[in-house]
Amino acid sequence: MTSDQTMPHVTFLLPEGRSGEVEINTSLLEASKLLGCRLNHDCGGNASCTTCRVEVQMGAENLSEIDFDEQDLLDREALSEPWHRLGCQAKVLGDVVVRVPKGKWVAPTMPQSESQGIEIQ
Numbered sequence: 001m002t003s004d005q006t007m008p009h010v011t012f013l014l015p016e017g018r019s020g021e022v023e024i025n026t027s028l029l030e031a032s033k034l035l036g037c038r039l040n041h042d043c044g045g046n047a048s049c050t051t052c053r054v055e056v057q058m059g060a061e062n063l064s065e066i067d068f069d070e071q072d073l074l075d076r077e078a079l080s081e082p083w084h085r086l087g088c089q090a091k092v093l094g095d096v097v098v099r100v101p102k103g104k105w106v107a108p109t110m111p112q113s114e115s116q117g118i119e120i121q
């Protein structure tokens with residue numbers, strides 16, 4: 001993939017962190033797969049489990065608006081603060097930085113050099 005100024009830059013703050021560019025309207029869950037740090041997604045991306053939950057650190061305005069199903073699930077799980085988003089529902093519209101809560105991601109299955117993301121310090 002070549003670098004494109006119009007592609008949003010997504011950063012996942014994990015134990016080691018991953019960052020890279022994705023197409024606009026890519027979900028955070030899909031972005032995590034592309035960058036080699038796949039979020040858990042027990043319900044298959046159907047807004048019914050919260051295992052894909054992330055905490056937005058910067059760029060909340062650059063994510064798609066939260067819809068009824070996402071807000072309803074977050075409210076039921078007592079995660080109503082605005083920084084909580086479901087990775088399977090939130091789509092990337094611009095640069096964003098999210099923190100992945102401990103235990104919410106799957107260890108990379110490919111070597112760092114083969115992933116599309118870059119390790120951040």
Ligand code: FES
Pocket residue numbers: 040041042043044045046047048049050051052053086087088089
């Ligand atoms: S994968 Fe289950 S809510 Fe996102």
